[in-house]
Amino acid sequence: MGEAVALRVREGAGTRKRIEVGPGLWVGGERPAVLVATPVDGEVPGAGGRAAAGGVTRRVRLLAAAGFPLVELRPGSSPYGPAPDPLDLVRAAREGADVALAFPVTDPAALTSLEGHVDAYRVPPAHMQNFRLLRALGAVRTPVLLSRGPAATIEEWLLAAEYVLAGGNDRVILCETGVLTAGGGPLPVPDLAAALEAARQTALPVLLDVSYVPHPPGPLVRAALAAGIGGAVLRVERDADPDLLAPLLAGAELGRGASLPAVRRAIDATDRVLLAALADRMRLAARAGTVKARLGLTVYQPEREQQLVEALVGDAREPLGARAVRAIWREILRASREVQQPVGPAGSERHRPAPASQAAAD
Ligand SMILES: O=C(O)C(=O)C[C@]1(C(=O)O)C=C[C@@H](O)C=C1
Structure with missing residues (x-):
């Protein structure tokens, strides 16, 4: 048997690390972080691409005005038709508002064009063990949101994070997206106990991703924050419930250059x-x-x-x-x-x- 390797992912276990995602915007600090995921399905640049990019701009501008400091664009994918060019979407979103932008990556090749244009990458659940991608993310310094795969154990999740950390990128944020449940529909529901366990075993910030839960996510988010989870990932069109957003926005750090209406909100x-x-x-x-x-x-x-x-x-x-x-x-x-x-x-x-x-x- 080989010697046990001291894993970076367990360094400082139990303490909480703060990670800067864009200037002045921290995840893992005292205030909860709110990442808002916004689907950009159908908004495929190409024919009519300009109109599509305009849609992204409008959406992100609205989210910024609502006070959301960190926005993730979630383009849909299909085996048919052209894939959206990530950089087009990111550029369009940047025109809209001064918010920090997260973007999902599945292909290491995409990093070449996206690096320097986004504030964070998100590894979607199905790519948690895409080791070529994880190694590539270890070689950059942009924060990485690592979602737990729907069938992954906590150990596997942390070991996936280790690939990024071992490469030298220590800005990893764990994102509990969840597990598939019997009768719970095709999308994962987050496991709060798993998120807490991950937080106990590492110093990395942990977010609870409620963007797929089939019921109003308010009680779950409140429970997660009360338990000390670093923040939540919401999907905006369905989760714009003021009772939920109030405590999150109240505690969240505003993005740089927030407008007066955003501060008033x-x-x-x-x-x-x-x-x-x-x-x-x-x-x-x-x-x-x-x-x-x-x-x-x-x-x-x-x-x-x-x-x-x-x-x-x-x-x-x-x-x-x-x-x-x-x-x-x-x-x-x-x-x-x-x-x-x-x-x-x-x-x-x-x-x-x-x-x-x-x-x-x-
Ligand atoms: O502690 C009590 O005895 C209370 O009734 C509560 C309370 C308070 O609101 O904190 C109210 C009145 C008292 O003068 C002292 C404290």
Whole structure:
């Protein structure tokens, strides 16, 4: 038996590496990465190629305006008719907007023309063990999104990544595209446990690809982010569900040169997340009120309030300053006390004047 080789794919296992996909756009950092896949089927340059390229331009411009920083073009393929020239599609998309572009590759020869024109390559699931392609990707420095093949084990997936890493390209992002399930249709559904296991065994960023799931992917994406998965791959036309996109866009890094409407959309998304979190907080406050009433405790607990506000001040991150945290939580806590002790019109059952100390706190 030969000596065991120390695999690069396992270096730093359990820690998370950040990979820059285009200037200022990171995958694997603290914020979730959102890659939006957009099919460009039928948009084949050649006869009518200009109109087709125009379609790509429009689509990518729209995605950029919606705040998506990383877009993948997914051209369809067919044994009949001319294959789209990848570079034509990429050029058309570049005219549309300043976003980072990912492009699927299946043929090592395509790298020669695409290198320098795309921000990332994606190895589709069926090519996970296309070793000539993986070796070629090891020789470039462009980030590689490596999708797990539908029948591949985690071990096989990581060993496929090893081919790229061994070639010297350490910018590998794992993409859990999934497994074929009985009765689940012809497309794979992602396995969250597999994605988490891959994240445990390597330091590479892992994305969950929900672009093929047959049901609304919101709950799955939320679960993945809560579990610490680095982001998601969505398909845009079906997944434009605001409840799903809000938390993703709120946390995602905006692309370079994002326009004011794009920044405002991200702000709106962030506000929705805040609103939902505040409603959750108020529900908990109401529970605390019920428990305290049972224990005969007063609504206003100044020590607890001071302690929690100071803990938040300590944890606040730039550019959120201590003054802002104190002011914001003053209002949150006021609302929280109100939930526990609704103030009705004076003289009514629900009206109970606030204790002097509480009034002072207000
Ligand atoms: O901890 C409690 O006792 C609560 O009722 C919760 C809460 C809060 O919203 O965090 C609300 C009122 C109290 O003055 C202190 C804290």
